[in-house]
Amino acid sequence: MSILKITGGRRLDGSLRVQGAKNSTLPLLAASVLTEGLSVFRNCPRLTDVAATVRILRHVGCRVYEEGDALYVDASGPISPEVPDALMRQMRSSVIFLGALLSRCGEASLCLPGGCELGPRPVDLHLLALRTLGAEVTEAGGRLCCRAARLKGGRIDLPSPSVGATENAMLAAVLAEGSTVITGAAREPELLDLQDYLRSCGALVTGAGSGVIRICGAEKLRGGEKRILPDRIAAATWLAACAAAGGRVRLYDACPQHMAPVLHALRRMGCAVSTGENLIVLERRGDLLSPGPIVTRPHPGFPTDAQPPLMAASLKAAGTTVMIETVFESRYRHVPALRSMGADISAAGKTAVIRGVKTLHGGDVTASDLRGGAALAIAALSAEGETVLRGMEHVDRGYEDMAEALTALGGEVSLRKE
Ligand code: EPU
Numbered sequence: 001m002s003i004l005k006i007t008g009g010r011r012l013d014g015s016l017r018v019q020g021a022k023n024s025t026l027p028l029l030a031a032s033v034l035t036e037g038l039s040v041f042r043n044c045p046r047l048t049d050v051a052a053t054v055r056i057l058r059h060v061g062c063r064v065y066e067e068g069d070a071l072y073v074d075a076s077g078p079i080s081p082e083v084p085d086a087l088m089r090q091m092r093s094s095v096i097f098l099g100a101l102l103s104r105c106g107e108a109s110l111c112l113p114g115g116c117e118l119g120p121r122p123v124d125l126h127l128l129a130l131r132t133l134g135a136e137v138t139e140a141g142g143r144l145c146c147r148a149a150r151l152k153g154g155r156i157d158l159p160s161p162s163v164g165a166t167e168n169a170m171l172a173a174v175l176a177e178g179s180t181v182i183t184g185a186a187r188e189p190e191l192l193d194l195q196d197y198l199r200s201c202g203a204l205v206t207g208a209g210s211g212v213i214r215i216c217g218a219e220k221l222r223g224g225e226k227r228i229l230p231d232r233i234a235a236a237t238w239l240a241a242c243a244a245a246g247g248r249v250r251l252y253d254a255c256p257q258h259m260a261p262v263l264h265a266l267r268r269m270g271c272a273v274s275t276g277e278n279l280i281v282l283e284r285r286g287d288l289l290s291p292g293p294i295v296t297r298p299h300p301g302f303p304t305d306a307q308p309p310l311m312a313a314s315l316k317a318a319g320t321t322v323m324i325e326t327v328f329e330s331r332y333r334h335v336p337a338l339r340s341m342g343a344d345i346s347a348a349g350k351t352a353v354i355r356g357v358k359t360l361h362g363g364d365v366t367a368s369d370l371r372g373g374a375a376l377a378i379a380a381l382s383a384e385g386e387t388v389l390r391g392m393e394h395v396d397r398g399y400e401d402m403a404e405a406l407t408a409l410g411g412e413v414s415l416r417k418e
Contacts, residue, residue, distance in 0.1 A: 002396075004389040004403055006380035007412035008362055011247035014409040018235045018254045019045040019400045020069070020228035023093075024190040027167045028197050028226055029053045030096040032073040033062060033104050034175060035201050037223025043253075044071045044228060049397045052090040056083055056097060075223070081105035085143075091397075095123055098146060099168035102135060103175040107147045112139075125158055125165035132156045133172050133180065153178030153217050161186040161211070161298045167194060169213075174203040176217040185213045188299040189258045193229050200224030230278075232258045233305040234399060237374045238409065239263075239282045240309035243271050244316070244382040248283040249409055256280050261302040265291040265310055269317055290319035290356065296327050308334055308375035314354050315343045315379055321354040334372030337365040341379050341387070359384055367391035370398045377402060381411055 020043035030053065032039040044050060044066075054064050054071070060083065063074040081101045088094045088111045101108035112123065123144075127137050133151040137144065153176045156169050166186040173180035185191070187209050195208035201224035204216035235254045242249040243266055256263065256275035263273050263280070268291045272283045291314060296304040304327035314321040315338065325331045332347040339345055341363045344355040362385035367373025373395040380387035389395075392415075395402055403415035 001390070001418045002392045003416045003418060004377065004392055005414045005416060006362070006377060006387045006389060006406070008360070008380050008383035008385060008387065010245065010381070010410060010412050012242045012245045012249055012381070012409040012411060013247045015250040015252065016238055016405055016408050018230040018251050021045070021190060021193070021231040022047055022049060022398050023163070023188070024193040024228050025050055026053050026091075026093050027096050027190065027194050028228065029057060029071070029073065030100045031171055031194060031197060033057065033060060033075050033079055033097075033100045034171060035075050035221040035223045037076055038072060038074045039201070039223040040070055040072050040225045042070045042225070042227040044069055045231065045400050047397060047400060048393070049091050049093070052087070053094070055090070056087050056094060059083065059087055060101065079104050081107045081109055083110040085111040092121060093164065095126060096164060096167055096171070098126060098144065099130060099171035102130060102146045102148060103151065103172050106149050107145070109143055109145045111143050125160070125162045126168045129156045129158070129165055129169035129182070130172055133176050135172070151176035153180040153215070156180065156182045158182065158184035160184065163188050163190065166191060166213070170194060170198065170205065170215065173215040174198055174205065174218060174221065178217055180215045180217065182213040182215070183211070185211050186298060187211055189229060189232065189255070193226060197224050197226040200226065229258075230255045232262075233303065233371070235259060235280065236262045236303070236306040237309045237378070237399070238405065239266055239280065240306075240313040241378045241381055241406065241409065241411075242282050243269055243284050243288065243313040244378050245411070246284050247410065248281070251280045253278055254280045260300065262306050262310070265294060265302070268292055269313065288313070288317040290314060290317045290321040293322045293324070295324040298327065304328055304331060305371050307331060308371040309378055311352065311354060312338065312375040312378035315357060315360060316382060317356045319356055321356075323352045323354070325350050325352070333368040334375045337363070337376055338379055340365060341383055343379065361385055362387040364388045365390070367394045370394050374399065377406065381406070
C-alpha cells in the first residue's frame with residue numbers, strides 16, 4: 001500500500017506530458033484478441049488497470065510484451081473463451097472482453113463485473129447488443145455465457161449511449177456475417193481510437209464519434225497498430241490542480257479539442273487558458289470564481305470523470321457551485337473527505353452544492369475511487385498544512401505516477417510505501 005503526502009499552499013509552475021488514455025487503451029487491448037496476428041499499441045500508459053488487462057490477455061492465450069511505451073499483443077495462437085473470476089474482478093471494465101472473445105471464439109464465459117464504487121454497473125446494454133447479433137446469453141452462478149457459432153449483422157439501437165456497450169457492439173460486429181448499424185452509440189473520442197485500430201486490422205467501420213456506427217463484417221482480421229490518444233481526464237486533473245493551487249501549467253501531448261466543456265468551465269473560473277497544437281497552458285493568478293452550474297453528460301457534454309477534479313477546484317471559488325451528476329449514481333463518495341478538510345458541500349442524489357470557503361486544511365483522508373482520489377489530491381494542494389492521502393491503489397488505476405506528475409508541476413508531494 002502506498003500513501004501520498006501533500007503539503008499544500010504552493011503555487012504550481014511546470015510542464016507535463018499527458019499520458020495515453022486509460023479508457024482508450026483498455027478496449028484496444030481487448031480488441032486485439034479479434035485479430036489473428038501481432039498488434040502494436042504505442043503511448044500506452046503504465047497503469048494497474050492496463051497490467052490487469054495484460055494478465056487477461058495472457059490468460060486467454062495472447063503473447064504480450066512491452067518495449068518502451070509500446071505494448072505488443074500477438075493473438076495468432078489459439079484463444080481461450082474463458083476468463084477466471086479473479087482476473088475479471090481486478091478491473092471493472094473487463095466486461096469488454098465479452099464481445100471480443102465471443103467474436104473470436106464463438107463463445108465467451110466470464111463473471112459479471114458487479115456493482116462498484118460508482119454505483120451499480122449493469123450490463124443490460126452490452127447484452128442487448130450481443131443478443132441483437134444472434135448471441136445466446138445465459139447466466140448461471142454469477143457467470144455470463146455467450147454463444148454464437150457466427151454472429152449475424154443487425155441493427156443495434158442503444159437506448160442510451162453507453163461507452164462500454166458501444167465498444168462491445170463494435171467488437172462483436174466486426175467479425176459478424178453481414179452489416180451492422182449501431183444507433184444511439186456513445187460519441188467519446190476513445191471510440192474513434194477503437195475504430196482507427198479496427199480499420200488498421202482490415203475491418204470496415206465508419207461513423208465512430210457521430211452516434212451512428214456502420215460496420216461491414218469481415219471473415220478475419222490481421223494484426224494492427226494504434227498510437228493511443230492523450231488522456232483527456234488526466235489532463236483535466238492537472239489543469240484543475242493548477243486552478244486550485246494557483247500558478248501556471250503547460251501540458252504537452254494533450255488534445256484540447258476533446259476537452260471543450262472542461263476548458264470552458266476553467267475559463268469561467270477566471271483561469272487564462274490557451275491552446276495550441278497538442279498543447280494547453282493554464283494560468284491562474286487572481287481569486288477563483290465559481291464555474292457556474294456543471295451538469296455531467298455523455299460526450300460531447302461535461303465528462304463525469306472530470307466532475308470530482310472540478311469539484312475540488314471549486315472548493316475555494318467565490319460563490320456557490322451546483323453540480324448535477326447524471327451519468328453514475330454514486331459519484332460523490334469523496335465529499336465526506338473533502339468536508340473533513342474544511343469544504344462546505346452538501347450532496348444529495350444527483351446534486352452537490354459547493355459553497356466557496358476561504359481556507360481548507362490538510363487531513364488524513366482515503367480515496368474511495370479513482371477520480372475521487374484525484375479530487376482529494378487537488379484539494380490537498382490548495383489546503384493549509386499537510387494531507388495524508390491513502391487508498392492510492394484506486395488512483396494508480398488511472399494515473400501513471402501522481403506523485404511524480406505533481407512534483408513536476410512544483411507541488412510538494414512525496415510517496416511512501418507501507
Ligand atoms: N449502463 C447501463 N447499462 C449498461 C451499460 C451502462 O445502464 O449495460 C449505465 C451505467 O450504469 C452508467 C451509464 O450507463 O450509469 C454510463 O455507463 P457507460 O457504459 O457509458 O460507462 P462505462 O463504459 O462503464 C466508461 C469509462 C468510465 C467513464 C464512462 C462514462 C472505461 C474503461 N470506463 O465506463 O471511466 O466514466 O465510460 O464516460 O472506458 C474512469 O475512468 O474513472 C471511469 C469510470
